[in-house]
Amino acid sequence: MSLDNITFEVAFKYLTDKGVTAYELHKFSGASEAGFRKLLNGNVDNPRRKTKDILIDYYKSLVRGKKLTITEKVDSELLSQEQSLFLDDLILNHEKALLNHGLFKTWLNLKLAERENEIHREYTNRDSKI
Incomplete structure (x- = not known):
């Protein structure tokens, strides 16, 4: 699956596994922090399309290296x-x-x-x- 065809489920799992917070998603998108908190805590069964798109866009920005603050630094001798x-x-x-x-x-x-x-x-x- 290419980054252009990423699904919400894949993006959501990656972001939750990496420990992304509702605040980070809010700062990235300007959307409600409380809404993201509900989503990340499992209190939303069927998020809106706009919310799904925000999570997919944030995932893409992380994978493409535009927003790397939440990942652990890797030994520079190995890989960036x-x-x-x-x-x-x-x-x-x-x-x-x-x-x-x-x-x-x-x-x-x-x-x-x-x-x-x-x-x-x-x-x-x-x-x-x-």
Whole structure:
């Protein structure tokens, strides 16, 4: 699925998985923060088309690298954030085509490095509190 054909469901899952807040969506669009909060909390069964379009547009802006403040910084020696988001989208939406391609190895190495950094931060924070 290309970015031009992204569905609301895919965009919504990605944004909730990344921890996007109602405030971020409000600042991006100017629409009601309370309405986004209800949507993100699962209190809206069938959002309006305009709301769906806002979430899809915000997803696209994140994946294209225009708004990257909510993503964790990746080690600059591996990949930039924009490249990381691009690879995430590419791998998740075109995994069959990439099984034999070197990008998959790069993406996997990136994900492993991110997890290693998370574990290191957890242990560093835990040890500093002792």
